[in-house]
Amino acid sequence: MDKMKLVLVGNGMAGMRTLEELLRIAPELYEITVIGAEPHPNYNRILLSPVLAGEQTLDEIVLNPLQWYAEHGIRLVTGSPVVRIDRARRCVETADGARADYDRLLLATGSDPFILPVPGAELPGVVGFRDIADVEAMIDASDRYRHAVVIGGGLLGLEAANGLKLRGMEVTVVHLAPWLMERQLDEPAARLLQQNLEAKGLRFLLQRQTAALLPSPSPAGGGGVGERVSVASGIPSPPALHAREGPLPLAGEGSEPRVGAVRFTDGSEVPADLVVMAVGIRPNVALAESAGLHCNRGVVVNDTLQTYDPRIYAVGECASHRGVAYGLVAPLFEQARVAANHLALQGFKRYAGSVTSTKLKVTGIDLYSAGDFTGGEGSEAIVYSDPIAGVYKKLVVKDDRLVGACLYGDTLEGTWYFELLRDGTSIRDFRDKLLFGRHHLGDSGHGDEKARLAALPDATEICGCNGVKKGDIVRAIREQRLFTLDEVRAHTKASASCGSCTGLVEGLLAMTAGGDYSEAPSKKPVCACTEHSHDEVRRAIREQGLKALPDAMRFLEWKTPDGCNKCRPALNYYLLCAWPNEYQDDAQSRYINERAHGNIQKDGSFSVVPRMWGGLTNPKELRAIADVAEKFGVPEVKVTGGQRIDLFGVKKEDLPAVWRDLSEAGFVSGHAYGKALRTVKTCVGARWCRFGTRDSTGLGVKLERMTWGSWMPHKYKLAVSGCPRNCAEATIKDFGVVCVDSGYELHVGGNGGIKVRVTDLLAKVDTEEEVLEYCAAFTQLYREEARYLERSAPWIERVGLSYVKARILADAEGRRALAERFRASQQTAQVDPWKARADGAETHEFTPMLTLA
């Protein structure tokens, strides 16, 4: 059978990323033709700025060398733009007359720089800043001439100006607005930026409007005009190449004079042997329009990146999605993923738009801006300003969400703000701390709370678990060219254990590998086996009715045949939570502790912690434990921090027999080993204590009876204290109850551990029944919505207490439904795994296959 034909118009970043995604998931589906107007293979356009600045070379920025196309059997046509789409015949035609038929067409024609329509704009020496030809023209000019004028003080303009300055030109930046980068920065930050750039030798003319570009009075110095337009590297630049608005910048021939000065509307002039127009870009839609596709400042596409002709897709800067045409790569890469998913005929992804963030790629300047910081109706600004230190931070908040951030001088928290912004996290509960950043600095073992990452000496220990120092991490990132957290983990072990230093490591990554921020994925995949985030995986499991692990991996295009030890336990949990009484648990996807129902010890033996309901015990139980300890020669018996007894050093082969004896005495597993309900700590309460207001012990037992046996995203602990003296430490538990005279205070989202977090007060209720219902509902909400290995504390910080309140307090019906779902899933969960194994389940787990001698 003939393969379907796919034609890509535009050999640039968005289109090629789409093809790469497509080849990964459906390598054989299409016969592919790529047609590009530029005479080059696909390169990293972002890095044109460092190339101009002399920090990188053109060779280094090629993304797909010619042989890549050959290896993938792709027909590549370069150096000639497509000039016609025949939608009826389904074929395209280039200016050179080459044709290609398609079943699917992908438009990724990018943008053109906007050339101001002023007199003289057509003079030689006037360029945009968009492609290799432009950069070569600028480099060439910097070799021969002195004065450069950059029109436009935005991101591109400043990067161009910086590059030309580094190449020895005298550079003036002309800008219409009262301050630089007015779409990304507010005035105070822009002033700091301007000062820094002035210190680097750039000149600025603000609020100046260009009236005309004047030709140089004498024929330009240096080489002849014709020579000047040829490109420095010798890569030929075909004349038909620039399908841009306005005249071709390099069209000068013969004796036509070169640009010599810029005149402004106020009559003043500055000398200019080179004029770079960086006043904006225009989606390149001429081709699509001529083919009758609906365009509106971009080729209009829907959430699957389809144009009005369903056979034709569009991605990248040329596309207009929900009225927005993006001009940065991160959103384009997201579009690419969705478009590839549909081209591959899988058809389940949706593109819902992106929030973008900006950094300026000028070495030595820290600037970060995201979202909408201009504020407007109903928004408030939180501002920190220290002009002496050169630090300025502005956060814009609207309806309890962060909507914009603008950071200058200290951009360490940029990624965190970006996450909050993108996820629409409610910041109501930590608004007062927002400006001071995520509290990752200062976790135990990480030194001074106030020390900023950049200022830390190299010898500072970042990862307390593996003893990894800042210097080790920075060196590894540089030398091994690491880009992702996973890579840093693999190479240095930092953040690979308890993970409390993850924020620090990410900060170091951003700081060290920083330059190309587009690499920072806008969402975190579960692990290296997939591109999908935890939330996407869960959604797919639910919505697609995926009920087995291999099915989920297949459907979600896992990159590895059977996952890894990070994703399999997560998937197993998600499946189990989504299909409680139906899913067949996959023992091989569980960490050994959960598979063998004990905690593995450093010598390979196991610990055994039977459940002691609410911390209560009695002589009979204690005697049974003593008997087991003696009978099996248990080397150590200890009271745990969770109010029960731990038998350490039990041999794996002995576990079923130990459990049989314990089971006969009435014990069930304490799940001290699981991402599961652990303990319910209680205090003595009203039964004995002179201050006790209620029966905290009895309530604890009821709660434990209700919740034991349930699997969770992470460990889950409860406690009930009989009065506000809180002897059971209920305010550092995932769900804690503090009894008071007038009822029960319900506290959520606390933990001791690596980073202590005190609970938030969720509600106050009157009866034990309500406590049980709220507990079941909260527990289920956590089970259904937290990511695997996310404890309730970080989960609440991510989604916000207000959200939890909305689900549990405001919505009584929703609360009851959650509680009901929890109770339903408990029906099959409350089977004691120890007894089952004592009775012969999973014997292979506990017995050698063969014993020799």
Place this chain on the structure above:
Amino acid sequence: MNAMNDAWLQVGRLEDIPRQGARVIATAEGAIAVFRTVDDEVFALRDRCPHKGGPLSQGIVHGKRVACPLHDWKIALDTGLAAAPDAGCAARYPVRVEDGVVRLRLVPDEGCPGGHGESP
């Protein structure tokens, strides 16, 4: 090596080992872990992680690797080598499956520095 150690010893049937799992063969010289991958390939390694002696048989098997349960080193089942940047090696034992029967030789392959001779 004596003749007995050189022989292919019948240790059990393929289905005795869980897919994506392992079983242990207890010997006087310490345990040997016999792994079965998702596509039914079988490998045998000394059941001691080159890091701190963790029991590899207890790890999660994925692809042709096992993740040590103690500190998460990844050990390649076919070579016994720890995945970079970690370095170390667990001795390999020759193993084969015929008609569903798993056979093993108790003499480890050469080529694992420090892999054999060292007692558990």
